[in-house]
Amino acid sequence: MKALAELLEGYQGPLLRANALDVARLDPADPRRDRLLLTGPRIAAIAASIRKVSRLPDPSGRLLDRRVLTNGLRVEKRSVPLGVVGAIYESRPNVTFDIAALCLRSRNGCLLKGSQEAAETNRAGIRLIRRALKAGGMPPDCVVLLPPEREVVAELLTATRWVDVIIPRGSDALIRYVRANSLVPVIETGAGVCHVYVEKEADLDMAVRIVVNAKVSRPSVCNAMDTLIVDRRIAPALLSGLRGPLEKNGVEIFADAAGVRMLRGYPLLRGATEEDYAREWLSLKCAVKVVAGMDEALAHIGRYSTRHSEAIVSGNKKQCERFLAEVDAAAVYANASTRFTDGEELGLGVEIGISTQKLHARGPFALEKLVTEKWIMRGNGQVR
């Protein structure tokens, strides 16, 4: 893997030339163009990410359980590689390298299915990966690039005998398609409709800091706040404290009737519709909901949350603990920004995404989850 990082930095030429062919085929106004574009600094960032993965501990081979049965049979449960990981993704060229690096580090083989738009880039990328594998004495076929044609996806999703898990990475539409059509088990990483609930006993300065951070520090990501829920007893004070920083950052607010009243005069103010509360904004927009208290806050979250990241701000420990226990989400916070739901922040390393499903991986889906278990029994003739 270090060889791959070095190759990437040393031989940028072919990769950049292949990428230029792909980019030239897209309309200059196409938003995929920027996602697809490789530059020197972007390649350096990919190489840095590969080096980071190479330094993470191998998640396979860990002893998970050990017992000796009364008949003397020695039983171990160990983590082992999943086997073959199938990844389906869109136009970001770093995904090819990220997934390959994570799979190699965890001793998995992988089948990569990138998009048609990135076909030349991915072909150049896989040549570098295979060269690095050969240089490291590994079989180059442990990373295979599938043809970019769409029909390949249907084959991949039904290859239950050959593929152990499918990881779709990209738009909601891609993930929904894979979920609906795969016979191979899927690990989904999902959208986050995330809430921050400012409870009536919140420290207002802290609440302003957390809300602003959760909304504006990186609005395009899944752990950013989508809806602010606030207790009506402190809503006027909180919203008056938020006005300045939100306006300065150009945040557009979609508020319920009570919120609209309290925010009168805020330049980017709209009335919220039912759909606005179900929206993952991924931008500098924010819904606001004024509630009578914890019960109403929990009901709102139960209805609209996608079970990603949910936060409460409150100085009341009991209220905090009730929120942490009752909210059903991958990550729940008391008195901190939702933005920490992230593999790197939590010390798990580069992540594939945030899983909002409940099986196998929940929350940051990183290297440590690219394994399964195996029961290993050593005996001396035990029968039942």
Added chain:
Amino acid sequence: MKALAELLEGYQGPLLRANALDVARLDPADPRRDRLLLTGPRIAAIAASIRKVSRLPDPSGRLLDRRVLTNGLRVEKRSVPLGVVGAIYESRPNVTFDIAALCLRSRNGCLLKGSQEAAETNRAGIRLIRRALKAGGMPPDCVVLLPPEREVVAELLTATRWVDVIIPRGSDALIRYVRANSLVPVIETGAGVCHVYVEKEADLDMAVRIVVNAKVSRPSVCNAMDTLIVDRRIAPALLSGLRGPLEKNGVEIFADAAGVRMLRGYPLLRGATEEDYAREWLSLKCAVKVVAGMDEALAHIGRYSTRHSEAIVSGNKKQCERFLAEVDAAAVYANASTRFTDGEELGLGVEIGISTQKLHARGPFALEKLVTEKWIMRGNGQVR
């Protein structure tokens, strides 16, 4: 749950009467009749199983990870209930009670979809369950029996917002249907095409004991041996030792050409076809394959195994360790019978089945796997 076990034993009348109605509707020759039938001893066995589950430790609330970030954010990962478990099963009435007990013990709600044939029995069963829940001060709706009509299944499999995991329990056809049609994540428990490989350095007496046990101790279950693989150098000696015990137990043998030659005169001898090696017999039948050595044995297992339970018998430690490392299965054995792949045998308690998939649960799927994870963060104003 103890209340439920007591109710079951104390009020068998209504349950037995309801069951008699169901049983009477089936043709006396229908094999489902015996599976469906409840008797006093069968009810006592169900009650005993519920008591066993009630004594297992609650798998939720366990601390799985704990870290403090450099900014002071206190991070915990804990096991929490999955939420709502949807179970789809066939005519065995014990499944209603088993699943309800496992879900209650792990604090999960459950939706039970039994078969039309068991409709009266299940309705009587759920009345007892709800009575026990009320007596214990729990909301009776945490166990819900769905109507027995088939259309309910399609609704259940697409209720992604309300159901967290689907567990199909029953025939291969049921499991395949669920896998192909569910949008809700599924935990599959699968068929076992299990092999015992007797390597050339095996202790022959031990090998005979293990092979006979793996085949005949309970041929109808998934961890029973389906194919015996034997090194050609010891095949004549092993097969001659197996003749007597296998014949005595009425085992029918499907052997390859070499095996047929060596077993000449065995009364229940057939030539094996390709399909015979892919068969989960679930009966007193057994395929035999004579191989040149480890490589051929591993290739055969790689081709026909359903990745359930695989065993080697050998006195050579290196060969054993190679087999344990290279065979991809939920449970791998050196010098022991495959029959130990079982939740109760391994001390995990009543199992829902043996998972042959790789995500979330692999091997015995028991109480401890009816949980997911939750990241719980406690801060004092941390922002990113």
